[in-house]
Amino acid sequence: MEQQIYLFGLNHKTADIEIREKFALSGFNPNNDGLMDKDGLVCEALVLSTCNRVEILCVSNGDFDEVRAKVLKEWAGYCRQDQELLRNHIYSFKDLDAVNHLFSVAASLDSMVLGEPQILGQLKDAYRKSVEEKTAGVIINRLLHKSFSAAKRIRTETAVSSSAVSISYAAVELAKKIFGELKDQRAMLIGAGEMAELAALHLLNSGLKNIMVANRTPERARELADRFNGQSMCMEKMLENLHKADIVISSTGSRTSILSAAQIKKVLKKRKHQPMFFIDIAVPRDIDPDANLLDNVYLYDIDDLKEVVEENLANRREEADRAREIVGQEVDKFSDWLGSLDLSPTIVDLLSRGELIARKELKKSIRSLGPEVDQATGQAMEQLAMSLVGKLYHEPIVFLKRRAREEGSSQKFIDLARRIFNLDDEQIPLDAHQSKKGKKQ
């Protein structure tokens, strides 16, 4: 029977966190943990286990029910859980549906937060592990490489991963729109809540160097400031230091507003009207909304930021439809390749490519001989070229045929031959292999 691609898995849609925890497969090695044992049912396997999804991809000669039973048994066995429980929560895909699902996962179309970038890295790690453990073969190799390039294509051709979808990222993006690079800017946290901390962390990751923390309890201010390598102060000193801050993140628990528009106006004058960006994530609000009416002051409260995030998410969802079209195209391409992994189309491709080269060279040579070449010479040259092609490709073809006869599966060699003679006209980027080497070191 021909080899088939199967995919079994559970994710945040089919199983909640408790189930996902129970069936996590980190550390699972298909070779040692029974999935790829001597019966040879599963020839290639890849295991992806993250907090939002656990998936097993395998290539097998067996039929669907057989492979599914085996996977369920080993999976539940490894986790010491009940097979029935697992059966109720998994989805299974076969062949091109499995390919489609994998491509969608790689492009983060199946993620909880649509378009989040981590999943691609996790998939790359899973693939690296399968290569190290030698559970990936011709098909999984190709499949994963194609899923990476499909994900890359989607990232560049659609906006599915662009624009911030968390409140703190949205704030950082706005800050960049106002100030450009943030490396010369200074931020002040008023109130040292968790939200403020997160936003400050994002700012620091975006290049900001200097952070001040003002808080009602000085200990907490100091603690936070130390973590960010910043400067701490008590609340009373806040106003007199405010003019040094370009970005202000306010999140106190105060019941009344702590900064009026008039105060901000004064501060602005003190800093010669350099722009200020206020992010008010406190409820009730800390900063007088009228401050936004001042020139060079930009004030966003939590609702404004939520709206930005909502719009960005809606934008991503729209883009996801386009991304799915790309996935479809890539799946078609993969399916073409899969079909070509048989012996006869490869032989046909090999000979026709050879003939193509021969005809090209023949034309060139005849032209170089000038216009007075007699027909006999032309024919002789054509014969020479064609027989050279036949002779040169004879040995590789015999080799492939023999392997096919002796080992049952000659996919490995067919794939190799297709690559050596470049039968699929692939454009391989110059650094493709270098980067792989670099990672291994």
Added chain:
Amino acid sequence: MLTAAGFGLHSLDLILKYALGIGEILTQSQFYISLLAWSFLLIYFFLWWKLKLKFLSITAAPLALLVFTGSLAISPATLPIPGPMQGLWFGLHIGSLFVSMALLAMAFGAGVTYIYLNNKIKTKTKLGNVSKEIPSLQSFDRVNHLAVIIGFPLYTVGVLSGFIWAAFTWKTIFTWDPKEIITVIIWFVFAWLFHRRISGAWRGKKPAQMIILIFILTLASFVGINFFTETHHSLRP
């Protein structure tokens, strides 16, 4: 890239023309307009180098193209350049005014974009895909700053050298030429902006609005007066 290539060829063209007819070229109106187009690109590249701001090609390239094609379209007229003084004062007059005009043009583009983007951020409207590509507000304000800080002194030098030149040539400083009147008005507006800007009282939106106004006035005086009225600034055939 294309802009750079165009700029290179354009420089070559100007140098060749100059070299071929050193005396004659200076009397041709075409040459001056072409030179103005060239200054736009010169300042664009200066700002690119200084502020790493490529975005302004959106103003520089079309403007240079427009002015350059304009220079080809007008029939070559010979200007009566009064003889003895054409050297230093005249060169200073043209050179400094053209560079400050080019600075104004770039600041005009920056100002329009600043107001557009500022408005979007202020009113919290969605930043579309176009707005995402636009650089930060701060970078446009820096263009404005440079244009005012460098542009105003140059403008002053240009105007003064014009008067001095006039004093030598026509034996009178102020001829009540419409161009001169509007220039003096622009100079006062520009001086006000310059003062507010260096004192730190204005930043962002107001200087952007002012520079737009000043650029439109200069453009009006350049196009309107040089081409449609009969004065000694006229470039008409």
